[in-house]
Amino acid sequence: MTVLVLPGLHGSGPGHWQHAWLEDIEDSVLVEQRDWSRPDRGAWVETACRAVRAHPGALLVGHSLGAILIAHLAADHPELPIGGALLVAPADVEAAHDHHVVAGFAPLPSRPFAFPSILVASRDDPWMPFDRARVLANIWESALVDLGRAGHVNAESGLGRWAEGRRLLARIDGVRRPSPALRQRPSLHLVAAAG
Template sequence: MSVLIVPGLHDSEPAHWQSRWATEIDRAERVQQKDWHAPDLEAWISAIHRHVMRRPGAVLVGHSLGSTLIAHLAARYPDLPIGGALVVAPADPELRISRVQGITSFGPLPDVPFQFPAIVVASRTDPYMAIDRARIIANMWDAAFVDLGNAGHINVASGHGNWAEGLRLLDQLLWRRGSIAPEHRVGRSGTTSRLH
């Protein structure tokens, strides 16, 4: 099964766990946006839709605004062949701190349940999404919820460049889908086994 990496605003820098996974996991592909610095929901959703259509059944791995994008994709295209989603630190486009030009086009957050297995991972110290709101939207999306504690925005700045726990969560999604044999799952030591 394929893995589609879905970055947020400004893309994910080379040291970010998303960038590492994109190079370390076999059959992983990074969703590319025309302009990472000027988010536009219609343009971004069109790009991710094309990626999924090329890789039906892929598991999506979003961070920040990329996670919010996954929710919009799921709401707009409920029959799209998505295998699952790891939704990390979703950004709330309705927060004042998130009022970067273009981000408001991502609001309001969809309240439609996902038609695929999903895990929402949130932090108690994320400036872009309050933990209580993250728990509520995980429930609305019919997704499992993981409270990561005081983990900031779950990015390089908060010490999550090499995010071993995230790999274990991705492993759970892939294993739940029955897509890979146990010996080829994401490694549990913080390294990545090759996914086939």
């Protein structure tokens, strides 16, 4: 199955686990945006749409603004054949530090996804408070993984090639959309929280 990698603002630089995954996962494709530093929601969504149509059933892996891009893709194009998604450290574009740069991605989509998904959040992410990530996981009907204190889950987090993330990616097929009763629970932990 193809893995489509969707970096966030400024792209994922050297040392980021997303670049390692592009090297390590045989059937992985970088969804290349025209301008990583001046994100345009319409253009980014259209580029991602073309990538999904070229790789129906693909798993999407988004980091930061790339995770928010996946949410917009799901809301704007529910007919797309997306196999599942791993949303890592989504950026809160409604309260972001660089709000003027990412303002076009607000408001955050508020519809459940039509595909299985896992949202990975950190307890000390400067771009998304954990409680806010928990709310988004419930809204999007994503399983929530508490990564503990891992910052923005990027190169500075010291994750290297992030093997734990690869294991989560492999579990997406097994994630089911929560039943209405399960939706009342604040989160669904798939892995033990890190320290």
